[in-house]
Each structure stands twice: as structure tokens, then as C-alpha cells.
Amino acid sequence: MxxxxxxxxxxxxxxxxxxxxxxxxxxxxxxxxxxxxxxxxxxxxxxxxxxxxxxxxxxxxxQRKEDLEDFKTVLEKSDNPIELIKAFFLSVATESKKSHFKGCIVANTIVEMTFINEELGNDAIDILKETEKLYTRTILSEQKRGNIKSKIPAPVLARHLITLWCGINTLRRVYPDKEILRQQIELQLQIIK
Amino acid sequence: MxxxxxxxxxxxxxxxxxxxxxxxxxxxxxxxxxxxxxxxxxxxxxxxxxxxxxxxxxxxxxQRKEDLEDFKTVLEKSDNPIELIKAFFLSVATESKKSHFKGCIVANTIVEMTFINEELGNDAIDILKETEKLYTRTILSEQKRGNIKSKIPAPVLARHLITLWCGINTLRRVYPDKEILRQQIELQLQIIK
DNA sequence: TTAATTTTGTATCAATCATTACAAAAAAGA
DNA sequence: TCTTTTTTGTAATGATTGATACAAAATTAA
Structure with a gap:
């Protein structure tokens, strides 16, 4: 060339x-x-x-959507994907202080862009919804396999994880503390049982 | 003058x-x-x-700190403050679409300011921590009165409400939908029992 | 009436913003 | 070697930023 x-x-x-x-x-x-x-x-x-x-x-x-694709591949290969998802959420607690302060670029963008640039805001929303879909599929499948006993509909449980994700990514800036974060994440993961 | x-x-x-x-x-x-x-x-x-x-x-x-003071006064006068707090969270679900898109100015500020202006970021964090204190006091008092049976420490339950607040205030931009929001808020409020 | 004081509206400030223009640099193909 | 093509670095561009300067306006106190 x-x-x-x-x-x-x-x-x-x-x-x-x-x-x-x-x-x-x-x-x-x-x-x-x-x-x-x-x-x-x-x-x-x-x-x-x-x-x-x-x-x-x-x-x-x-780039984060591609990172999600990687996670999807890992989940599909696993025979206990729910534990993987839970481990992922818990791993947030032990990240660096800087990571706590950064939060999640997708969630950050949704907050910033709503009244600034609808296009970029929707791009972020799409990624979050894509993540939710992955959770929904995984939870539904594990409910059928009996690995999740809860009768709560899979979409509600999946959205619970999304809400937890958004919540934790603000909380970690208020409390960039391993123990506090672990405690709160564990509490909310109990709903997926 | x-x-x-x-x-x-x-x-x-x-x-x-x-x-x-x-x-x-x-x-x-x-x-x-x-x-x-x-x-x-x-x-x-x-x-x-x-x-x-x-x-x-x-x-x-x-201005939002003053709004919080007003809520504090209402809570102190109530003989069932926990139900008031739960009703407050549930009322978010039925707000206008614009309110959903706006979210919470305190949570928004924490997300925006972390790497931009530490002073303004900390001002927002202080308000959230003040809110948490109010929740902790209320929950602890209601645990002693037997209105809350849960043995989970009051500070953990209070931080759960803060995490829920931050989570919902992002979720409502993704799903500015009364029914979805009510469902998710109700699910998470079940932890306070 | 006059002087003192404060608010308001407008013009202007330097700094920074995202973007463009364009020539020099560095390669491949003819 | 000479032309073509693309990237790079730098110097602009006009627009907008937050903030200031200052005179006119509008009041009270003397």
C-alpha cells in the first residue's frame, strides 16, 4: 500500500x-x-x-461491547454460568481504588448523555440491554436445569442484576472499600438463588 | 437599604x-x-x-439537602417510618418520563465529578451519606421496636437502600416504565422486612 | 436635591473549544 | 528517479466558554 x-x-x-x-x-x-x-x-x-x-x-x-462478547463466550463454555456471574459481581469489590472511582463507562454515559446527546446515550443503553439479555438467557436456562429454584421471572432477575450493577458503580465511589462493597453485593446476589 | x-x-x-x-x-x-x-x-x-x-x-x-431535611421531619413525625421510606421508593416508579430521564442530581453529580472537581463531588457524596445516616437511624430504631425482624445490621440495610437508589436512578433512564420500575423496586425492598 | 449605594444590562475579555487547512514527511508503484 | 498516495505535525479557524469592566438605572439616606 x-x-x-x-x-x-x-x-x-x-x-x-x-x-x-x-x-x-x-x-x-x-x-x-x-x-x-x-x-x-x-x-x-x-x-x-x-x-x-x-x-x-x-x-x-x-470496545466494551466487545468485552461483553468475550464474557458471553466464557459463560457459554461454563457449566455453572450463574456462579461465574456472581463471581464477576463480587470481583468488583476487590478492584483498585481508581477502578472504583471510574465506575462503568456504560452507566456513566447513560447518566451523562440523556439530555446532551441522545445518540450516544442510546448506544450506551443498547450495551446495557445486551448485557441484560445475556443474563436473562443464562438465568432462564439455569432455572430450567434446576440450578436456580427461584420462581421469580428470569427477566426480573436479570434486571435486578442490571440495577445492582448501576447501583454498585455509584456506591463504589462513595465507599471505595472492599469489605463494604462485598457485603452489599453479597446481600443483593442472594436474590438469585 | x-x-x-x-x-x-x-x-x-x-x-x-x-x-x-x-x-x-x-x-x-x-x-x-x-x-x-x-x-x-x-x-x-x-x-x-x-x-x-x-x-x-x-x-x-x-437545595436537595434541604429537601432531605424536610423528609427527615416527616419521618420523625411518623409512627411507621419504614413504610414511608418504602412508599417513597415506590413513588419513583410513577413519576413523569422527564423525571425518569433526569434521575437524581446528587447521584448524577457523584458520577460526573469524581475526576472533574473533587470538591463538588464530595459535596454530593456528603448528601448521600447524610441520607444513609437517616436510613440507618430509622432502621435501627424500628429493629428495636420489632417492626423489622431482619437481623442484618442496620448500616448494611441502609446502604442497600442507597445502592438501590443509585441503581434505580440509572435504570429509570433505560426503562422509563412504571411497571418495570415498580417490579424491580418491590423486589429489592423485600430485603427490608 | 444631591450624594451614596446597589443592581442591572451590555460590551468585552482572554482562554479554550472542536475542527479544518495545508505543507512536509514517508512510504509504494510506475 | 519521479509520481502518487497517505500520514503526520503545525498553524490556523471561528465559535463558545466563564468571567470581568463599567456605565446606566433605580433606589435610599443625607
Missing amino acids: KGRPIVFKNEEMVLKAQELFWEKGYTATSLSELSAATGAGAGSLYNTFKGGKKELFKKSLY | KGRPIVFKNEEMVLKAQELFWEKGYTATSLSELSAATGAGAGSLYNTFKGGKKELFKKSLY
Whole structure:
């Protein structure tokens, strides 16, 4: 292929940008910060991401959808997916302080974007709904297998996990404390039994 | 008192500003929008709120602390405060669609401010912790009276309500639906029994 | 009436915002 | 080697940001 060789790889830039967007949100993250973090100047940024800041954010958000796909694969291979989901929620408690303060970029975006940019807000909502679907399928299947005795409808239990996720991702900023978080997550996971 | 009479009352300006901050957050709300919403020009805005945008936001946030004080008074007068708290949570489900999209300005601020402005973030965290204290006191007292049989420590149950609050205030943007919200809130309130 | 005081409205400020323009750099293909 | 193509770095762009300067307006006190 002709042309000057690429030095700033698309994927690496997205990951650097994601970190910034995750911490500061869309509005408060400036192009100059993105430029400094990625190392790429405005020229490279706009050449790589023709849609500018918005496209870069979309890619950063979409990266989490791919992470979800990875988790889906792991769940499908497991013969006790419910325990895996519970372990995932509990693992949040032991993450770093910085992770606590960052929360979840998907949940953060839903909160930030509702009255700012409906398109980006809906992109985030879609990811959360996709996650919910995965939970619903898993719970329903495990109910049929008898691994979950609860008669509460699978969609309600799945939405409970989503609500817990959103709740914990705010609580962990108020209490970035392993023990407190573990206690609260355990309490709410008891509903899935 | 000497001087040209005030036409823009402090309280009214705070309420107008609060509405904007609640919807769009701190960063995305501009002074020109605040000026348009309150009707006051830059002159009046900066004369009334010497600290500018930041002070106006602080006042908007602090308004919710006063609302909390009102709720505290109602709870103290009640002989079944737990039912009042549960009714309050359930009442969220039937609010307007716009209210669903707005969520909670305190929770919103915690999410937005962590990496932007620690001071404003901590102001919001303080309000949430104050709310938690109110819940803890109420639950502990009702446990002693035998109105709550659960042996789960009052602080854990109180933090459960805070987590539920944060969770629901994101979920209601994903599902601004009366029935879904009622279902999820009811499920989680069963823990307080 | 006049002076003192405060609020209001408007013009303006420097700084920063996201984005674009464009030439130099660096490669491949002819 | 020369042309073509693409990326990169830098210098602009106009718009908007939060905040300030300041005179006119509107009141009270002297």
C-alpha cells in the first residue's frame, strides 16, 4: 500500500481515549487531552477518526461491547454460568481504588448523555440491554436445569442484576472499600438463588 | 437599604439553575444557558453569586439537602417510618418520563465529578451519606421496636437502600416504565422486612 | 436635591473549544 | 528517479466558554 506509514494504531488510540472518556466523561474530555494521551496530533486524530471526538467516543464505548462478547463466550463454555456471574459481581469489590472511582463507562454515559446527546446515550443503553439479555438467557436456562429454584421471572432477575450493577458503580465511589462493597453485593446476589 | 432594588430573587434563580444542572450536569451547562433560564444577565448572575457557576451549582445541590431535611421531619413525625421510606421508593416508579430521564442530581453529580472537581463531588457524596445516616437511624430504631425482624445490621440495610437508589436512578433512564420500575423496586425492598 | 449605594444590562475579555487547512514527511508503484 | 498516495505535525479557524469592566438605572439616606 502507498503512503506514509501509520504510527498511531487505531486500537491503541481507542484504548487511550477510552481511559480518558471513562474517567472524565464525553463533555469534559477535550481534544487536546485526547491528543496528549494518545500522542497523536489533530492531523492524525482526524485522519484516523473522520467523525472526530464523537466517533472516537463511540469506538471507546463499543470496545466494551466487545468485552461483553468475550464474557458471553466464557459463560457459554461454563457449566455453572450463574456462579461465574456472581463471581464477576463480587470481583468488583476487590478492584483498585481508581477502578472504583471510574465506575462503568456504560452507566456513566447513560447518566451523562440523556439530555446532551441522545445518540450516544442510546448506544450506551443498547450495551446495557445486551448485557441484560445475556443474563436473562443464562438465568432462564439455569432455572430450567434446576440450578436456580427461584420462581421469580428470569427477566426480573436479570434486571435486578442490571440495577445492582448501576447501583454498585455509584456506591463504589462513595465507599471505595472492599469489605463494604462485598457485603452489599453479597446481600443483593442472594436474590438469585 | 440603599441601592437599586433586586428583581432576580436568589431562591428562584437557584431553582431555575438546578433544573438545568440536574438535566445536563455541571460541565455541559453554560452560563449563557443559565442566563437564559433565569432571565438574569451576566451582571446580575455574578453580583448574586460571587463564586460564579461553581457557587450556583453548589447552591443547586445544597437545595436537595434541604429537601432531605424536610423528609427527615416527616419521618420523625411518623409512627411507621419504614413504610414511608418504602412508599417513597415506590413513588419513583410513577413519576413523569422527564423525571425518569433526569434521575437524581446528587447521584448524577457523584458520577460526573469524581475526576472533574473533587470538591463538588464530595459535596454530593456528603448528601448521600447524610441520607444513609437517616436510613440507618430509622432502621435501627424500628429493629428495636420489632417492626423489622431482619437481623442484618442496620448500616448494611441502609446502604442497600442507597445502592438501590443509585441503581434505580440509572435504570429509570433505560426503562422509563412504571411497571418495570415498580417490579424491580418491590423486589429489592423485600430485603427490608 | 444631591450624594451614596446597589443592581442591572451590555460590551468585552482572554482562554479554550472542536475542527479544518495545508505543507512536509514517508512510504509504494510506475 | 519521479509520481502518487497517505500520514503526520503545525498553524490556523471561528465559535463558545466563564468571567470581568463599567456605565446606566433605580433606589435610599443625607
